[in-house]
Amino acid sequence: MTTTRTFKTAKQNIYRNLVLRTARLALDDDEDLDRPESEYPFDDGYELFAAGLAIGFLNENRNEESRGNYSQDFIEIDNISNDEYREAINFVWELVKIRHDDVDETEAWEYARQYADAGVDKINREMEYRGEFDMIGLLSIFEGEWDETLEKLLQEEKLEEAEIDTL
Template sequence: MSTTARRLKTARFDIYRNMVLRTARKNDNVKVTDKNDYPFDTNYELFTAGLVLGFLRDDPRTESEGSYSQDFIQVNRVGGSSENEYREGIEFIYKLIELEHSDEDPDDSELWELALQYADAGVEAINQDISLKDEFDLLAFIDEADQKWEDRLEDVLVDQ
């Protein structure tokens, strides 16, 4: 996957500011009193979690298109190493998106746009879950992924 032009972006910077420690610390209007209030350390950690969840739910946030207020980092720079688990996760889900839409012959920018929409949808879902439970329920997130993974992969790979 050529990642030179792909950048992590979001239309939901408000959520990143409220859930990502490094983003909150960079924001002049946010005072970080307890770093444990932030379940994610970096933007790309939250982006990756959102991308996985959004992809598994197969419900992209189409409202994000054209309204990205924040541009974080190029995919090929995530984690600083080509073996970074977050970069590998992003690339893996992107490949699945590419496979799922291979019969439509979309260009790379259309596929990346869909990935961004999946990520924003997942980030919104994580934010909503945290709002309801007052904490990031990692076990529930893993359980949902475990339940949906096989069916979602089957949907993607059935026509291949």
């Protein structure tokens, strides 16, 4: 069974503060942006979701308070038109499924949303602290984390396969 992976967030206020398109959607027709477009580091919510998912996953940090507090469905992940964002989300999604192989896909996708919300919180805190978004600087914090995380997850996967083979 394949679960429907819908992009949702409990952090809509942060998306409105960091994503230009989300900020524009929140405006009434006669309102104008109260800050320059250059102060919105993300073009769309999918870009922020993908970044938040990667950061939350690497931190092994889930925002469990998000459950049940999501805003409306935006779009199914497979229907995101930007290949880079969709592929980044799908890549981390595969890692989430490996890390949480003890739950079904629906629950694993819930965890992915929670990782994304935790990562979005971290990005927002960095923005508030620095006054600008420095993706390179933020990712440098995780230098080497991808390799270690992938190695750890793949090792666990191999161990589980070996255990199954011995049964």
